[in-house]
Amino acid sequence: MNRPVWEHLDPLAFNDGVFYVPAAVELQPRITLWGHPDQPDLREQIANDRPHGISGEKLLCLLCMRYQAQRGLPRAPVWLTFVEGRHGPMFRHEDGRSPHPEHQPETDTHKALKERKARTWESVGGTVEVEVWRPRARRRPDVLAIGPVLTVAGEVQHSKETPRTIRARQRALRKAGDRVVWTTDRGADNIAFLHSVPHLSVPALDDHRMYLSETRLEIGAGAITFETQRCGWADLWTGTTRCPVTRKAMPCGRLHLYPTLNPHSYSRQKAATTAMFPCGPRPHLDHLLEGILHGTWLPYRHRDRVSWIPAGAHTAR
Structure with a gap:
């Protein structure tokens, strides 16, 4: 037999x-x-x-x-x-x-965003591998970029998944690189399942080829900058005017860094002056990918959500 x-x-x-x-x-x-x-x-x-x-x-x-x-x-x-x-x-x-x-066979959008990541990281000096098996992670990241200091695993998430599945993949991918960055073309109001991992949301485009041809893909969610304001300013994350240091209702009178959606705070970033993909009027994908690989943008967890923030603000907080 x-x-x-x-x-x-x-x-x-x-x-x-x-x-x-x-x-x-x-x-x-x-x-x-x-x-x-x-x-x-x-x-x-x-x-x-x-x-x-x-x-x-x-x-x-x-x-x-x-x-x-x-x-x-x-x-x-x-x-x-x-x-x-x-x-x-x-x-x-x-x-x-x-x-x-x-x-799961990849969609054209998935392939285009994966190629955009690989192309960006290669252009800023990263050694890039696509769909390569990582024994420690027991997974194949969509893109793996090895930079001068950091190794970054990049994932593209075009379809909706359960938060539990995403967290499990995040834990595994952390073993493939120092950082993990998820990219999705789903809108900011439709990515709650990605909130617990470092993510970047770009617009959903009608033609997948535009993900490769567009000069800038503006970030709709997943990255935030900070601006300096006197204590007592309304905090975008906490929704209060409490002092972010003492947590008291009485303002301390000092200046603090507050999370902001003010586009001018983004364009004034000093870290962008030497970037190959410099800051524009709003955060965009290539600049964030370059900054993540070079360590000028770091993941920051606030409550149940992870956002990419400038390294300077990360240290200050």
Whole structure:
């Protein structure tokens, strides 16, 4: 009797994709034609080759089986089902768990924002790798940039996710770099699930090619600057006029840094004078990405929300 394929399959020898048993090939959904340009009809073939899952035993999750091997667990199959989801085709775990990002084909918008990140970081002196496996993180960041001082993992989040899933990915990605920055094209009123991680929101554009051609992609949420005001000024974050140092209702009379949406405070930043992507009238993506890689912008948590703020204000607070 022949042994099942999964019993002698070594998941460490593959690229954490999906193993299609009937054809004995690995599928990599984020690569053009799933990594098999010589088989343009492969997707249609798999979609029609039912049943999938445990009953079909046709699609194996190599990434889950890699995790098993790395943890020293007994070898066991993890079966997948190919489905056409709301945001495109994906490979779903038979037990209903969310698909791995690696197993979801990327949208044109996702690809464009990923390329924009990589291009920006390369232009400011970063060594950039795209979709490279990071053993410590056990993940493939969309983009990884290695700068003179910092390593930054960049993720693009085009579709909505649960906050729990985002936090889990954030914890893993922190092991891939000193910083993690998430970029989304969802509006500021529709990204609550990203509030707990360092994020940047840019406008949703009608044509994905504009994410590469536009000179500036203004930040709608995720970054904030500060302005100096006398104690007693209304605090944008706390909604009070209490002293930010003593927390008393009585003003102390000193000057403090307050978070602000005043565009002039952004354009006056001293850190921008040597930037390749200098400050404009409003924060924009390239300037923030350059600053994050060079350490002039840092993540700052206030209550349940994380924002990127200038390093000088971070120190002062």
